[in-house]
Amino acid sequence: MYSQLNPHALWALLLLCSPSAHAAKCPQHCVCDQIQLTVTCINRNLTKVPPTIDEITVKLDLRGNDIQELPPGAFRHTPYLTHLSLQRCNIHHIKEGAFRSLGRLVFLNLANNNIEILYQESLDGLSSLKQLLIDRNRVEEIQPGAFSQLGFLNLLSLTHNQLVYMPNMAFQGLLNIKWLRLSHNSLNYLDIEAFAGLFTLTRLSLDHNELQFFPTETMTRLPEVTRLDLSYNPMTYLGEEMVSMAKLTHIFLDHMSLQELVSTAVSKSPSLIHLDISHNQLRVIQPFSEGTPNLARVNLAGNPIYCNCYLRPLREWTIQNKVKLMGTCAGPAHLAGENLEAVYPPELRCQSQEAMLQAEFEEATRVKPAPTEEPDSKVKCPVNCVCEAETHHSSCENRGHTKVPRGFSSNTRLLDLRGNHFHYIPSRSFPGVAQVVSLHLQRCKIVEVESGAFIGMKGLIYLYLSENDLASLSPDAFKGLPQLTYLHLEKNRFTGFPIGAFKLVPSLLALHLENNGITKLEPDTLIGAEGLRALYLTGNVIDRVSHRALDQARDLDTLHLGGNKLKEVPTEALGKTENLRDLRLSWNSIRWVGPNAFQPLGRMLKELYLDNMGLEKMSQDSLAGLGPGLRSLFLEGNQLEEVPNLHPLSSLEVINLADNPLMCDCPLLPLRLWIEKVNLKVRATCANPPELKGGKVKDVHIFRVCPGGESLLYAPTATPKPAKAPKSSKPKPMYLNGRRKMKMKKAKPKTQKGANKKLAAVKKATKRLRTA
Incomplete structure (x- = not known):
């Protein structure tokens, strides 16, 4: 009888017969x-x-x-x-x-x-x-x-x-x-490391933003990107080797404000196929003859391209290299409107100097009529600055100012003063801009911020004082900033932590002091910054952390101490950080981690970075107390022959043990048994004994002869493939874990029938949705 029912009717009947229905x-x-x-x-x-x-x-x-x-x-x-x-x-x-x-x-x-x-x-x-x-x-x-x-x-x-x-x-x-x-x-x-860690990203869309320069260093952190869209950003210039992306095949730079494009701008992108620079302000383009052997299409539509002898090299190059050139001539008059591919090199001639200048003058007056003045709608803006009413952005970047300009619109929300020569920021330097949310003062050669320098900036949330010459801060330097949340002081000249400078910024959550010369963290370092959530101290020379340095850090959840001179884990100081979730000690000179080193953090710690430290030995109990809370553990790039007990870390989602000289012998059996138990891909390779060098810990058979290793399973040996970054292990999706649980439940007693049917229904419906 059931065979005569259609699948949907049969499924409905099964549901009706199920206790859960x-x-x-x-x-x-x-x-x-x-x-x-x-x-x-x-x-x-x-x-x-x-x-x-x-x-x-x-x-x-x-x-x-x-x-x-x-x-x-x-x-x-x-x-x-x-x-x-x-x-x-x-x-x-x-x-x-x-x-x-x-x-x-x-x-x-x-x-x-x-x-x-x-x-x-x-x-x-x-x-x-x-x-x-x-x-x-x-x-x-x-x-x-x-x-x-x-x-x-x-x-x-x-x-x-x-x-x-x-x-x-x-x-x-x-x-x-x-x-x-x-x-x-x-x-x-975009900060240089804004996209760090996105090693699998192939497509990035940044169109319709306010980027004024191509973020070269930021983009080099994206090794797999093939398509990059930067359309509708106000860039005016693309210089030498600015686009340096090895696998980039398509880049969209259309509808910007490009007035000049250097011929080597994309020479460091050898895989480039399609270059779209349409709807800009380019009049002359040179051949892209260096470093782009695969370039097949260049879109120049919507540019005022002048088809004279200056265009001939590009046209000859496109013919020789079979590159499709899209766009039309804007002048001279007898070629205006012609498709670029319909114009051949012999036709691209220059007139006499006088005639050419006259033609260019006439062309300029034709395509660029004088703008109509609208004094009533013009936004207030100081001399030698650029202010946009629509976006409420004002910029005086790299204009050589020696004093903070005044006279910005009261509606300004982003104020960019980077790259000037202020040296000092006097008291009350920013009158009339109470709505500014983000203030950029990077690379301004600032040596002193006077008391009350920012008074009146009640809405300020982001303050960037990076890459200056600050060595100290007045206790009243940040007076009048009740909303300040993110403070950037990286790459200055601090040799000591500016204790007490943050007592007047009650909303401060993140403090950046990377790449200074801070040597130690003294008692009560964070006094006045009790609400701080993230403290970044990477790249200093800290060799000592006082036991009382973090006494006020009850809410701290991120602490980055990588790249310093620490010789040991600052366990006593960490004991005061009751809510710490992310701890980074990478690139310190810590050779030994003793028992219970992270015991005070066991309740909350989620991310632990102990990589590239030259770490030689870890006590078997060094990770005691971390247990099921820890999700990521990074131990790559050390000198470990053995690893501590990982069995309590039942919730790990990422672990990296790469580049350690692991000794594949019976003392390493606990790691091998743990690998068998967890649902993770663990990157761990044998360095010794010599006959096992290069073999994966999970695949070598040496552990089978160890007491307790008789039941181990081994994957068939396969030809190793080149590893792709990141080296971190990847967790399996939780829905796969769910399937494993479903299979296990089928062997349970008959009293579980209702639950089994419910899980089976979920499994089938999930499969149907994924294939739909």
């Missing part, structure tokens, strides 16, 4: 499909996630409601969700742990909400997520570590937000990202 729940005003296991509650004026959604739901659509805030555990009743839509829900806040039960979710849409900040914990728990859409919100800040748990994310879209600046390591943790979309923001500055 009679208890199926569907919230009021929602539509539930028990075959597809979907729940739809669109435009129902819901103020919270309905708690009565059936547990086995795999697809939930809550678009068009008024949820406003996602509390912790908002989806704890629906652990099998794979797709979640939350567009247009007026969401302002995502509390820590809101998504923590959604380990199987692969798609999340948060577009068209009112999210302003992506906190470090906002997206915790989404370890299987592949697509995340946060378009058309009000995001103006991404806290470091906000994406650290999204190791399987392929697509991240943050278009149409309010991002102005991208800090270092903003996207750390995205180990599998393919496409990052940052279009339609107000980005005007």
